[in-house]
Amino acid sequence: xxxxATRTRLTPEQRREQLLAFGVAWIADKPFGELxxxxxxxxxxxxxxxxxxxxxxxxxYQYAVLQRLSDDLFExxxxxxxxDMVHRMRVSLENFVAWVRNHRTxxxxxxxxxxxxxxxxxxxxxxxxxxxLTDRIFESATTEExxxxxxxxxxxxxxFARGWATMVEDVVTxxxxxxxxxxxxxxIDAFTLSLGGILGLVAS
Amino acid sequence: xxxxATRTRLTPEQRREQLLAFGVAWIADKPFGELxxxxxxxxxxxxxxxxxxxxxxxxxYQYAVLQRLSDDLFExxxxxxxxDMVHRMRVSLENFVAWVRNHRTxxxxxxxxxxxxxxxxxxxxxxxxxxxLTDRIFESATTEExxxxxxxxxxxxxxFARGWATMVEDVVTxxxxxxxxxxxxxxIDAFTLSLGGILGLVAS
Numbered sequence: 001x002x003x004x005a006t007r008t009r010l011t012p013e014q015r016r017e018q019l020l021a022f023g024v025a026w027i028a029d030k031p032f033g034e035l036x037x038x039x040x041x042x043x044x045x046x047x048x049x050x051x052x053x054x055x056x057x058x059x060x061y062q063y064a065v066l067q068r069l070s071d072d073l074f075e076x077x078x079x080x081x082x083x084d085m086v087h088r089m090r091v092s093l094e095n096f097v098a099w100v101r102n103h104r105t106x107x108x109x110x111x112x113x114x115x116x117x118x119x120x121x122x123x124x125x126x127x128x129x130x131x132x133l134t135d136r137i138f139e140s141a142t143t144e145e146x147x148x149x150x151x152x153x154x155x156x157x158x159x160f161a162r163g164w165a166t167m168v169e170d171v172v173t174x175x176x177x178x179x180x181x182x183x184x185x186x187x188i189d190a191f192t193l194s195l196g197g198i199l200g201l202v203a204s
Numbered sequence: 205x206x207x208x209a210t211r212t213r214l215t216p217e218q219r220r221e222q223l224l225a226f227g228v229a230w231i232a233d234k235p236f237g238e239l240x241x242x243x244x245x246x247x248x249x250x251x252x253x254x255x256x257x258x259x260x261x262x263x264x265y266q267y268a269v270l271q272r273l274s275d276d277l278f279e280x281x282x283x284x285x286x287x288d289m290v291h292r293m294r295v296s297l298e299n300f301v302a303w304v305r306n307h308r309t310x311x312x313x314x315x316x317x318x319x320x321x322x323x324x325x326x327x328x329x330x331x332x333x334x335x336x337l338t339d340r341i342f343e344s345a346t347t348e349e350x351x352x353x354x355x356x357x358x359x360x361x362x363x364f365a366r367g368w369a370t371m372v373e374d375v376v377t378x379x380x381x382x383x384x385x386x387x388x389x390x391x392i393d394a395f396t397l398s399l400g401g402i403l404g405l406v407a408s
Contacts, residue, residue, distance in 0.1 A: 112319065159375055160375060166370045166373075166374040180359040181360060182363065
């Protein structure tokens with residue numbers, strides 16, 4: 001009863017937030033598939049009926065949790081306010097590496113589900129998130145700034161920017177597992193410089 | 205009976221080859237999961253017992269089929285005999301694009317299964333194949349040839365070569381879906397030049 005009383009003090013929005021935060025915390029340790037509605041109820045006090053009320057179902061809840069994770073990555077890597085485009089990119093990359101390091105298990109789970117072909121909805125959340133990250137490269141710089149590095153905004157350069165992001169993802173996760181002699185600074189420098197190099201090649 | 209007579213004319217090695225070829229042809233159209241042992245028997249005349257005899261089980265058969273596909277890609281992109289390293293790389297990339305175009309459905313199925321986290325064995329076949337492709341960049345060139353482009357063979361450059369390969373994979377599949385204004389030559393030029401650019405950055 002005390003539990004019930006506590007629950008009712010939360011607004012629907014707060015309750016939704018609590019459930020999202022719980023889901024994000026859950027996938028930091030364990031696959032989403034292991035989270036049963038019974039376990040969810042046990043940990044949050046939210047019944048199956050209320051979960052349906054807030055999200056429409058367990059699957060929709062999963063999508064909302066992964067969307068939250070994706071939004072969190074997007075925010076964590078937002079461009080800082082600095083006049084130099086290369087510096088802005090470098091800081092975003094530093095924040096990307098830090099974020100992946102701190103959310104590694106959840107991130108791997110997300111990527112595995114998204115790429116596994118099992119769920120088009122998750123693949124879509126993942127693709128939209130990654131495209132937002134790479135499109136921001138063009139949206140956070142002026143045409144003139146891009147031109148300094150020989151970069152033009154086009155379908156082809158955006159295609160390669162997404163490819164570059166896949167390289168970054170692949171190298172960062174492999175590097176976190178086995179950094180070897182490569183320092184984080186060296187890796188981030190190579191990312192930053194190769195982006196300009198690749199996009200300059202495509203634009204020319 | 206006539207069927208039995210035909211079957212017994214094949215040596216075990218020929219029978220194994222026939223089954224592999226059938227599996228590779230199957231995943232060109234349909235997911236491997238839809239290939240039941242009944243369907244396999246119907247199409248090839250090979251019973252469940254014989255499949256176990258040749259491969260040890262249906263799952264092992266799937267691994268052998270995917271390994272065959274991976275080997276085929278590796279052969280299709282073998283370096284040509286030419287003194288210029290950049291030319292060799294360019295021809296390999298042309299052959300890579302052609303191979304993915306011609307094996308698109310099977311390739312997507314392979315990648316989805318490998319990345320989905322469902323099967324460590326398939327992930328391993330996939331990773332081994334890709335690592336073989338990228339390690340060959342270093343193995344098919346001399347230290348002197350690499351040095352001309354400012355490239356050194358190291359754990360860090362191999363890490364980035366694998367990342368570059370992920371970029372190539374991502375861009376090629378997206379480009380095949382929607383080529384836009386980018387010609388195949390332009391794309392392959394950007395791949396070739398960016399490889400030297402990226403590896404040169406890491407080595408420096």
